Amino acid sequence: MTPGRLPGLRRLHHSTFSAEALAAAKNATTVSVCLPARDEERTVGRIVKTIREELVERVGLVDEIVVVDDRSTDGTAAAAANAGAAVVRVPRMARSESGKGVAMAVAVGQSTGDVIVFCDADVENFASHFVVGLLGPLLCDSAVGFVKGAYRRPLAGVPGEGGRVTELAAKPLLELLHPQVAHFAQPLAGEVALRRSLIETLSLPADYGVDVALLIDVARRIGLEAMAEVDLGERVHRNRPLSELAPQARSVVRAILARVGDGVEAPLGRPLWRFEPSSLDVPGATTSGAAWGTGPSVVRPEGPVALWPANGRPRERDETKRAVAPATTRARR
DSSP: OOSSOOTTOEEEEGGGOOHHHHHHHOTTOOEEEEEEESSOHHHHHHHHHHHIIIIIISSOOOOEEEEEEOSOSSSHHHHHHHHTOEEEEOOGGGGGGOSHHHHHHHHHHHOOOSEEEEOOTTBTTOOTHHHHHHHHHHHHOTTOOEEEEEEEOOBTTBTTOOOHHIIIIIHHHHHHHOGGGTTOSOTTOSOEEEEHHHHTTSOEESSTTHHHHHHHHHHHHHOGGGEEEEEEEEOOBOOOOHHHHHHHHHHHHHHHHHTSSSOOOOGGGOOEEEEOOOOOOOTTOOOTTOOOOOOOOOEEEEOOTTTSOTTSOOOOOOGGGSOOOOHHHHHHO
16 A cells, blocks of 8 residues: 555554454543544544444443534534534634634544544545544554554545545655655545644644645654554545646645755745634534633634734735846746
C-alpha cells in the first residue's frame, strides 16, 4: 500500500482490534468521535447512527459524538442531531475564515474526550471498524499519540483512481520537502485519532490543508515512533469535479510549503484558529440528551508576529519586493 518502509512507524490492520476488547481496555479513558460536515445531509445521519448503535449503546467504546456543521445549506444539522449526535455550528465570527480546519478546531473545543477521533461525514460505505481501527493503537499502547487512516480509494468504481489531490499534489511535495511523512499512504485522510493532550498544543490551519499540516506538525512534535497507520480497507465517498479540487489542492500546497524549515507559519499570512470551549446552539435542530447553550465561542488568530501586528489585521504584502527578471530575460521568454 505504501512505497518502502519507514523505521519506527507502526502499521496495522483494523481487523487487529475489536470494539468489545477496546471497550474493556479503555478503563477511564473517554472517547469523542467528531465529524466536520458541510452539506452532508445524505450521509451524516447514517454515519452517526452506526457509531451510536454499535459503539456507544452496544459496547460503550465511544462516549460522545459531535458533528460540527460548517455553514451547511441543507439539512445536515438536523440529520445529525436526529441520529443522536450533539451538533454545533461554526460561530459566525469565524465564518470569514471557515473551512475544515476551523470545524476541527471547534470540535476540539466542544468535545470532552481524552481521545478524539475525526471522521469525514461524506463516506458512503462507513462502518464502525473505521473508528475501532483508529482507536486500537491509542487504547492498547500508551506510547502512541496519533493514528492516521489508510485505505483504497476507487473513482467512479475504478480501483486505485481516487485521491487525485493526494497523488498529484500532496505526495510529490511531501517526498521532496517532508520525507519523514512521505510514506503515509493517505496523508490527506480525514480519518485520524489522537490524544487531546497532543492536539491542544497545536494550531490548525483554517482550510482544507489542515489534514496534511496536522500530519507534519505531529511528526515534528512526537516523532514517527509515537505514530501509527491503520489500514481501514476501502473507502468510498463523494468524488468532486476538478473545478472543486483546485481550491483544495491550493490549500494543501500552501500548508506543505509553509512548513518547510524549522518553523510552522500561518500559510501566506492567514490565521491559525483555536477555539476556547463554550456552548453553541443549532437553530432548528433538536436532539435528545444533548446539552445546548448560547454562549459565544471565543476565537483568536494565532501566527507569526510579523504577520499579525497588534491590531489583529494581517499586513499587506509588499509586492515591490518580488524578484523581477532582467529585461533581456523577459524578452527571450
